[in-house]
Amino acid sequence: MLNYSVSEENYIKAIYHLQQMGQNVTTNQLAAAIHTSPASTTDMMKKLKNKKLLNYKPYQGFRLSVGGSKVALSIIRRHRLWEYFLAEKLKFTWDEVHAIAEDLEHVSNTKLINRLDEFLGFPGVDPHGDPIPDEKGNIATHAKKCLTDWPLQTTAQVVSVSDHSGKMLELLEHKKIKIGTKLSVRKKFDFDGSMEIKLPRQPLLTISEQLAKNIFVNHDA
């Protein structure tokens, strides 16, 4: 696998995440995600297209090619392994790990990453519950569902959260919700989208729609 610049890697990663949900990624979408101008984005898209990482026709948006996806998964692997390391070994909190991993992920030494993986005991998910791709780029696609779409009275297990901020962490810690927590939705209120949920050996909790939208669940293992 060739090496790419920090900038190239950031674009590739952002495209990967954006194309997860929906069709082609647009110039403005990507520019916003990366905090850059649409003009810079177009420039970079031409470059990535030349390197065959991208399927891109002017004005039509873009998707990663097979090769581009491989590169993206390798970056995501590095990112999530460092996140796991930071949380597990260096005792950083959940909301701190992302920013530091953004820097560490660009050190692209395959042997380093594989040794780190081994040292950490081949973790399956990062501290936010997102799956970590293996050396070959395989990634567990757990069919997670947003808590807002989960049926009532059905046991669920929290598999991931999509907001990584300290504010969300504070709220989740207060409510005693973390990755792996089992819960069921008892009641939903159409007025504001809030819901009452039940955790084992805990009184009924009320959570806002905003919070529920950022919690992803799966069937109880």
Added chain:
Amino acid sequence: MLNYSVSEENYIKAIYHLQQMGQNVTTNQLAAAIHTSPASTTDMMKKLKNKKLLNYKPYQGFRLSVGGSKVALSIIRRHRLWEYFLAEKLKFTWDEVHAIAEDLEHVSNTKLINRLDEFLGFPGVDPHGDPIPDEKGNIATHAKKCLTDWPLQTTAQVVSVSDHSGKMLELLEHKKIKIGTKLSVRKKFDFDGSMEIKLPRQPLLTISEQLAKNIFVNHDA
């Protein structure tokens, strides 16, 4: 502490190492150390001078200012802590750690480095025996001497080695010499500079002048 680019950090670190032994660092010396052209070096020196990291007058060579030395020590701290991590936790060999740490050292997050230091148990020296500066930039200046200058029949302890190559590692492993090994010089031969040395519970060993020049020792603790 401000942030510096990867290039700036590489120049700063190289100047620090070069000025350790001798007077002002010259343009050609630095250009050679960093594998760049003298012209690029002059450009960068102007820049570092503007940032007050350097004492530099055209044609006179340069030395780091007090501020510049602080920056250098911070980079060296990061480098050596990562080297320790790579050797101790990820089981990399001695000659592999330097190149990887060259990349990791540029991730300059103070909290990350202090947590790493703590996680590693505040190691005093890196895998090559070089001292690791503490958070404040204090560095143990062990008055090490080159083995070629050590008196005969006097017990010494290996404190560091100045060549980090795999070839040197191979030779040292074969001779069973490592950081901390105690030895004494029994005989020196003027003809080729080779010497006979004695390790505890080992037969007499002969080592070349070239090898001895890269081994640094201290009084037995």
Added chain:
DNA sequence: GATTTTTTTTAGATTTGTCTAAATATTTTT
């Protein structure tokens, strides 16, 4: 001490990644 050699600096280009402003294409609205 004048000349040659070496070292250092300057001048001018190049690459990467970015920007703003203008031009062009597409989509939406009326």
Added chain:
DNA sequence: AAAAATATTTAGACAAATCTAAAAAAAATC
């Protein structure tokens, strides 16, 4: 379907870090 709004691309500029070639300064040699 024409006009207005929005999205995208092009054009031209700039900063950082590098290069080569030429000029200038310092050191070494004769």
